[in-house]
Amino acid sequence: MAPPPPDAAGVNPSAASRMDLTGKRALVTGGHRGIGAAIVLGLAAAGAHVAVIDRGGNASRTSDIPSRVRGYGVEFFAAAADLGDPEQVMAVVSRVLSEFGNIDILVNNAGITELQPLTTTPVHPDPPLSVLAWDAQFAVNVRAPMLLAQAVAPAMVAARRGKIINVTSQAGTAALPLHAAYGASKAALDHLTRGMVAEWGRYNIQANAVAPTVIASDMGDAAWPPGAPKTVTMLDRIPAGRFGQAWEVADLVVFLAGGGAT
Numbered sequence: 001m002a003p004p005p006p007d008a009a010g011v012n013p014s015a016a017s018r019m020d021l022t023g024k025r026a027l028v029t030g031g032h033r034g035i036g037a038a039i040v041l042g043l044a045a046a047g048a049h050v051a052v053i054d055r056g057g058n059a060s061r062t063s064d065i066p067s068r069v070r071g072y073g074v075e076f077f078a079a080a081a082d083l084g085d086p087e088q089v090m091a092v093v094s095r096v097l098s099e100f101g102n103i104d105i106l107v108n109n110a111g112i113t114e115l116q117p118l119t120t121t122p123v124h125p126d127p128p129l130s131v132l133a134w135d136a137q138f139a140v141n142v143r144a145p146m147l148l149a150q151a152v153a154p155a156m157v158a159a160r161r162g163k164i165i166n167v168t169s170q171a172g173t174a175a176l177p178l179h180a181a182y183g184a185s186k187a188a189l190d191h192l193t194r195g196m197v198a199e200w201g202r203y204n205i206q207a208n209a210v211a212p213t214v215i216a217s218d219m220g221d222a223a224w225p226p227g228a229p230k231t232v233t234m235l236d237r238i239p240a241g242r243f244g245q246a247w248e249v250a251d252l253v254v255f256l257a258g259g260g261a262t
Contacts, residue, residue, distance in 0.1 A: 153205065
């Protein structure tokens, strides 16, 4: 699809039109809390219908996200799955496509982390990183995004348009103690994003990675407990003196989801 012609000022197109997602269909993983919830609400506010894949449980049952999304006058669909299980991933994405139709925007947001040292040391006396913890983080943080992208890409290729946005992390670039497995998985997701660009860019499918630093959320607080010495040290390294907010990530995702490709 060709982009709109430039206006009289040469802007092509305006920022507002780039973030108009009216009628588009988005799929977001991990969308009931934290960054994911902010992304879901941002997409809905821009006019997109939104489907969410989440692990389910109490967080999903008590979430106000469905009613808030529908408050924007758009459709909402939710399905539960363990993204670490490839069979569940394929089953749930088939259900989403059957119930919700083809996906214009895929946001791979769901992720897990287990903070463990590479080996036990006097500074880090906890048990060393286990194979199970390593595999679990790669399964959710890398393999699931690959499987979901594979599932939605054929229709995007046929339509010659689509957006895929992978939420990675600065931990994939800047190494941190206890984050070896998490950081490696996010670095792998960064490279997977480049692979999507290399193979699917010619079909007008735009794949991008958004790599936040620490974000104030349940997951962020678990890794960086408020008031803990390491948290204070990390905040001292940030010029703004604060951690990021979920809505700041969501705004960028919504911007990347807009434009002429969808």
